Amino acid sequence: MEPVSQRLSAGRPREGNLYLRFLGHYLAPYRGKVLVLALSLFAASGLQLYTPQLVRQFIDQATAGGTLEVLVGIAIVYLVLAVGRQLLAALSTYLSADVGWSSTNQLRADLFGHTLRLDLAYHKERTPGELIERIDGDVTSIANFFSQFLVQVTGAVLLMGGILVVLWLEDWRVGLVLSVFTLAVTYVLFARREVAVPATRAEREASAQVFGFVEERLAGLDDIRANGAGRYTLRRFLEVQRELYARGTHAWWMRGTFWLLFGSLFSLGNLLALGMGIGLYLDGSISLGTVYLFFNYVLMLEAPVEQITQQLQEFQRAAAGMRRVSEMLQTAPQVRDGSRSLPQRRAHAVEFRGVRFAYEDQNVLKGLSFRLEPGQTLGLLGRTGSGKTTLIRLLFRLYDATEGQVLLDGIDLRDTRLDELRQRVGLVTQDVQLFHGTVRDNLTFFDPAVPDGAIRRVLGDLGLGEWLEGLPNGLDTVLRSGGAGLSAGESQLLAFARVFLKDPGLVILDEPSSRLDPATERLLTRAIDRLLEGRTGIIIAHRLETVERVDKIMVLSQGEILEFGDRAELAADPGSRYHAMLRLSSEAGLDEQMERLGV
Numbered sequence: 236m237e238p239v240s241q242r243l244s245a246g247r248p249r250e251g252n253l254y255l256r257f258l259g260h261y262l263a264p265y266r267g268k269v270l271v272l273a274l275s276l277f278a279a280s281g282l283q284l285y286t287p288q289l290v291r292q293f294i295d296q297a298t299a300g301g302t303l304e305v306l307v308g309i310a311i312v313y314l315v316l317a318v319g320r321q322l323l324a325a326l327s328t329y330l331s332a333d334v335g336w337s338s339t340n341q342l343r344a345d346l347f348g349h350t351l352r353l354d355l356a357y358h359k360e361r362t363p364g365e366l367i368e369r370i371d372g373d374v375t376s377i378a379n380f381f382s383q384f385l386v387q388v389t390g391a392v393l394l395m396g397g398i399l400v401v402l403w404l405e406d407w408r409v410g411l412v413l414s415v416f417t418l419a420v421t422y423v424l425f426a427r428r429e430v431a432v433p434a435t436r437a438e439r440e441a442s443a444q445v446f447g448f449v450e451e452r453l454a455g456l457d458d459i460r461a462n463g464a465g466r467y468t469l470r471r472f473l474e475v476q477r478e479l480y481a482r483g484t485h486a487w488w489m490r491g492t493f494w495l496l497f498g499s500l501f502s503l504g505n506l507l508a509l510g511m512g513i514g515l516y517l518d519g520s521i522s523l524g525t526v527y528l529f530f531n532y533v534l535m536l537e538a539p540v541e542q543i544t545q546q547l548q549e550f551q552r553a554a555a556g557m558r559r560v561s562e563m564l565q566t567a568p569q570v571r572d573g574s575r576s577l578p579q580r581r582a583h584a585v586e587f588r589g590v591r592f593a594y595e596d597q598n599v600l601k602g603l604s605f606r607l608e609p610g611q612t613l614g615l616l617g618r619t620g621s622g623k624t625t626l627i628r629l630l631f632r633l634y635d636a637t638e639g640q641v642l643l644d645g646i647d648l649r650d651t652r653l654d655e656l657r658q659r660v661g662l663v664t665q666d667v668q669l670f671h672g673t674v675r676d677n678l679t680f681f682d683p684a685v686p687d688g689a690i691r692r693v694l695g696d697l698g699l700g701e702w703l704e705g706l707p708n709g710l711d712t713v714l715r716s717g718g719a720g721l722s723a724g725e726s727q728l729l730a731f732a733r734v735f736l737k738d739p740g741l742v743i744l745d746e747p748s749s750r751l752d753p754a755t756e757r758l759l760t761r762a763i764d765r766l767l768e769g770r771t772g773i774i775i776a777h778r779l780e781t782v783e784r785v786d787k788i789m790v791l792s793q794g795e796i797l798e799f800g801d802r803a804e805l806a807a808d809p810g811s812r813y814h815a816m817l818r819l820s821s822e823a824g825l826d827e828q829m830e831r832l833g834v
Contacts, residue, residue, distance in 0.1 A: 399414050
């Protein structure tokens with residue numbers, strides 16, 4: 236099936252085509268409700284056009300000495316039709332809101348899914364707050380357009396057209412003058428429809444910056460407090476708020492130019508209608524009721540044009556939102572899904588062939604070549620910035636290599652299905668991300684297909700059986716965001732449980748025991764041994780004790796392999812860097828050891 240991003244934005248369509256594509260794509264599933272909505276709008280407009288005719292009859296009957304029974308009958312019909320019109324208006328409003336919000340909720344889901352598929356580089360360049368403003372703020376403006384614009388503007392257009400037809404039927408002279416007037420107003424309206432779009436777009440951009448600023452500062456609240464940066468943060472917040480205020484005020488003034496213009500035009504329209512009606516009445520061409528009819532219809536014209544004016548301002552917000560959403564949907568991920576499936580094996584072979592990777596003209600990896608046989612474990616050593624993290628990200632295809640090949644069981648990762656690849660590769664990091672959700676959801680990543688028995692068995696094997704029994708609702712106990720209330724060891728063991736449940740063929744550990752007390756570290760060491768048993772493993776080490784039992788050692792420096800080989804052989808070779816690190820291990824940390832060795 237063609238991706239929604241291609242259907243909505245293929246070929247960078249013109250603005251009108253873009254709006255029609257949004258409407259067509261997201262309203263199509265609700266075509267039945269849209270049809271009922273159209274019929275109710277048509278009926279409500281017909282009743283609104285007919286009720287002034289009843290008022291004219293009432294006035295003419297009253298001035299001509301009509302009986303009380305006739306006047307009461309006209310009044311009763313008027314009241315019944317007025318109530319019916321209100322009911323139809325309520326139905327139209329409900330259907331419009333239902334269709335509008337249902338359709339744009341689907342757009343919000345499509346946009347969120349597309350955002351999740353975008354490359355890691357895209358997310359690094361944007362704050363979460365900015366993306367939230369795109370997914371929620373911009374889509375909300377589009378939802379308002381779908382739920383209000385369609386009803387109010389469609390109803391207004393129907394009413395305007397009906398009024399002009401009736402005026403022509405009543406008197407061609409009045410119909411001609413007011414038709415020219417309405418066309419002139421309509422021309423001016425459409426000529427000015429884009430005037431506030433650039434300012435509104437700038438306003439939304441400033442709003443996204445505010446969201447991003449707030450999100451970043453709240454995430455770093457501990458550091459801000461600890462370093463006394465509260466006053467600086469508030470000052471910066473005032474600066475971004477000042478920018479939002481300036482852009483918002485400018486956008487408001489640009490949108491407000493409609494009111495002054497159309498208020499002046501309709502004052503002229505009222506004078507025209509009243510003047511022509513009085514003239515024709517004095518000439519004996521029309522009745523007093525018809526004078527009221529002309530004036531009432533012009534007053535009725537003012538309401539739909541005012542609605543159109545209001546909704547065009549909302550449309551300008553929606554137009555800016557649609558453009559921004561379209562731009563986001565046009566952003567294609569550079570990491571494309573492949574078609575080949577990976578074999579379901581206990582352990583995978585890993586191979587790098589001349590792998591280079593550059594990010595923003597900076598060479599991060601420089602021609603890496605090595606191979607791990609199935610079931611072998613590798614200890615990865617290197618100072619901060621040596622390329623360890625990038626190497627790992629290539630294995631998950633968070634990035635693709637600039638040159639060379641990364642292979643799993645001889646299959647180039649570019650050819651593999653992303654979901655299968657990330658199922659076959661497991662990762663445990665120092666900083667475990669736990670979500671606000673149940674224990675079960677956190678371990679299975681919200682996959683209900685994983686049986687409870689398997690989860691309990693894994694937790695028991697990891698020494699968390701008693702911990703689970705002590706929870707008030709067992710696997711249904713809700714954990715707080717970020718793992719608040721859990722010890723570092725419990726969080727790390729839950730991360731191990733996630734990997735055990737995936738049963739991957741390649742396990743990557745980013746020094747998961749570096750921040751634990753000795754007792755918990757011993758428990759975690761046993762978990763590591765069990766997890767790596769029979770599997771291929773890569774351990775990013777910050778302490779040499781972590782790689783005491785691996786098969787291979789690799790030393791990275793500035794994106795190059797300085798040393799790679801059997802751990803036992805390197806440890807016994809006095810000329811190896813690894814041997815020198817072991818010799819210095821009692822005197823300094825790993826980074827300091829490598830600095831002394833010039834690595």
